[in-house]
Amino acid sequence: MVYSLGVHLGTTSVAAAVAEGARVGMVRLGERTVVAGAAVYLQADGRMIAGDAAARRYHLHPDRVAREIRRRLGDPTPIMIGRTAHAAPVLLAHLASDAVSRARAAYGHAPGVVVLTRPASWGPYRRELFDEVPRLAGLSATRTVTEPVAAAVHYAAQRPVDDGAVVAVYHLGGATCEVTVLRRRADDFDVLGSPESIERLGGSDIDEAVLGYVNRATNGALAELDTDDQTITPVLAKLRHDCVLAKEALSVDTSAVVPLSLPDRLVPTTVTRTALEDLIRPLLEPTMNAVRRALASADVRPADLSAVFLIGGSTRIPMVGRMISDLVGCPVVINTCPEFVVALGAARLAARIQETMPQPSADNAFAAALTDPARASAGHAASAGTRRPPVPLVGLRTAAARGAPAQPKPLTGAHDDKSARPLRTRAARIALLAVVATLVLVAVAIALLILFLHRERTIVGHGTATFVPTVTTSSSYPVGPTWPTR
Numbered sequence: 001m002v003y004s005l006g007v008h009l010g011t012t013s014v015a016a017a018v019a020e021g022a023r024v025g026m027v028r029l030g031e032r033t034v035v036a037g038a039a040v041y042l043q044a045d046g047r048m049i050a051g052d053a054a055a056r057r058y059h060l061h062p063d064r065v066a067r068e069i070r071r072r073l074g075d076p077t078p079i080m081i082g083r084t085a086h087a088a089p090v091l092l093a094h095l096a097s098d099a100v101s102r103a104r105a106a107y108g109h110a111p112g113v114v115v116l117t118r119p120a121s122w123g124p125y126r127r128e129l130f131d132e133v134p135r136l137a138g139l140s141a142t143r144t145v146t147e148p149v150a151a152a153v154h155y156a157a158q159r160p161v162d163d164g165a166v167v168a169v170y171h172l173g174g175a176t177c178e179v180t181v182l183r184r185r186a187d188d189f190d191v192l193g194s195p196e197s198i199e200r201l202g203g204s205d206i207d208e209a210v211l212g213y214v215n216r217a218t219n220g221a222l223a224e225l226d227t228d229d230q231t232i233t234p235v236l237a238k239l240r241h242d243c244v245l246a247k248e249a250l251s252v253d254t255s256a257v258v259p260l261s262l263p264d265r266l267v268p269t270t271v272t273r274t275a276l277e278d279l280i281r282p283l284l285e286p287t288m289n290a291v292r293r294a295l296a297s298a299d300v301r302p303a304d305l306s307a308v309f310l311i312g313g314s315t316r317i318p319m320v321g322r323m324i325s326d327l328v329g330c331p332v333v334i335n336t337c338p339e340f341v342v343a344l345g346a347a348r349l350a351a352r353i354q355e356t357m358p359q360p361s362a363d364n365a366f367a368a369a370l371t372d373p374a375r376a377s378a379g380h381a382a383s384a385g386t387r388r389p390p391v392p393l394v395g396l397r398t399a400a401a402r403g404a405p406a407q408p409k410p411l412t413g414a415h416d417d418k419s420a421r422p423l424r425t426r427a428a429r430i431a432l433l434a435v436v437a438t439l440v441l442v443a444v445a446i447a448l449l450i451l452f453l454h455r456e457r458t459i460v461g462h463g464t465a466t467f468v469p470t471v472t473t474s475s476s477y478p479v480g481p482t483w484p485t486r
């Protein structure tokens with residue numbers, strides 16, 4: 001069963017989606033949610049753990065965990081994990097490899113095409129570094145697209161967008177904000193002008209604003225805590241998590257409670273939606289300025305926009321959509337799960353690429369096995385009437401969900417064992433042929449030596465050579481076994 005994979009390597013989270021033709025759905029990467037944390041943890045034995053398992057260890061071993069790795073791409077200073085320096089592309093490769101490994105565990109074989117996404121505002125240097133990620137992860141048949149293009153492709157698959165229509169993509173993720181203006185062209189989108197980006201502004205800043213509100217509401221109870229006390233670390237970790245839950249709850253409710261569990265008492269704090277909007281309005285105003293700059297760069301007036309597509313988990317906050325609608329005066333479109341849109345669009349683009357790739361001939365099983373052994377096996381099973389049923393696209397039971405988390409393959413030069421098998425087989429045949437040829441030459445040399453000694457003995461014993469055997473050779477004499485070549 002051939003499938004395509006789209007992977008969104010975000011600043012704070014990683015999401016992956018699969019496509020089988022027109023069907024798209026998410027692959028579960030996280031332990032409690034579909035997405036996984038964009039974190040990498042270095043174990044004592046030198047092995048890397050990626051995703052939620054790494055993010056969980058941050059509060060216990062912050063010096064051995066790397067977070068917000070994508071933001072460090074292009075920074076000449078290496079990322080220190082423990083006492084070891086790591087380059088950002090290598091750590092991003094671990095995140096990509098982990099996502100692909102979990103999809104492989106769910107489907108039983110690797111995807112046909114993998115599409116990775118990146119911000120549209122990156123310059124040539126960061127784009128060049130990001131292009132190294134698939135190679136470092138040992139991935140083949142990969143493509144890279146920008147996040148706004150992937151998001152627009154997914155939205156266009158759900159609602160009609162006329163050819164030539166101009167849309168804007170407003171992305172407010174966990175730690176970044178980006179605004180891009182696009183024009184619809186056939187089945188694709190072209191970027192107009194220069195995308196606007198705010199590097200350090202996103203959902204994590206809103207979480208900090210809620211945490212500060214709780215601190216003020218409790219008369220500075222957080223400031224009194226001893227952060228060096230190991231027993232306080234889990235208290236603060238739980239409080240931050242509760243602030244995130246409260247922020248998410250206020251997207252659908254008008255109030256939420258943040259319970260602060262102090263060592264000697266429990267202090268619940270109520271946060272209303274009105275209070276949250278007052279907190280985050282100063283944070284969102286710069287993003288509205290980014291919208292204005294992106295439109296000006298594209299030479300597009302707000303009246304020329306057909307729609308604004310919202311992506312990123314932080315766009316769930318109702319105030320975000322209202323502010324944009326008041327600014328541009330056009331429809332604002334948001335998906336039920338805006339944090340999945342980029343990965344879903346990347347999966348759709350991967351499926352398009354998969355359709356254009358040449359497939360091995362059905363009557364050439366040997367060639368099919370070389371290009372994709374899993375596909376050849378699946379085809380053989382289908383001919384025998386044993387094709388397995390398709391795996392559901394939503395809520396996939398990965399190895400992690402069954403209690404055995406899928407481990408990514410080590411990032412070494414021999415990552416792709418299947419592609420190395422033909423090379424190893426050819427080398428073994430060449431070595432065997434060399435051994436056989438050597439044995440034949442040795443045998444011929446011994447035979448010639450025996451005949452020469454026999455001739456000398458005959459001449460010495462009888463005075464005249466009455467019989468001198470001759471050795472004839474033929475150019476058709478088989479030197480050794482012949483092997484089929486590929």
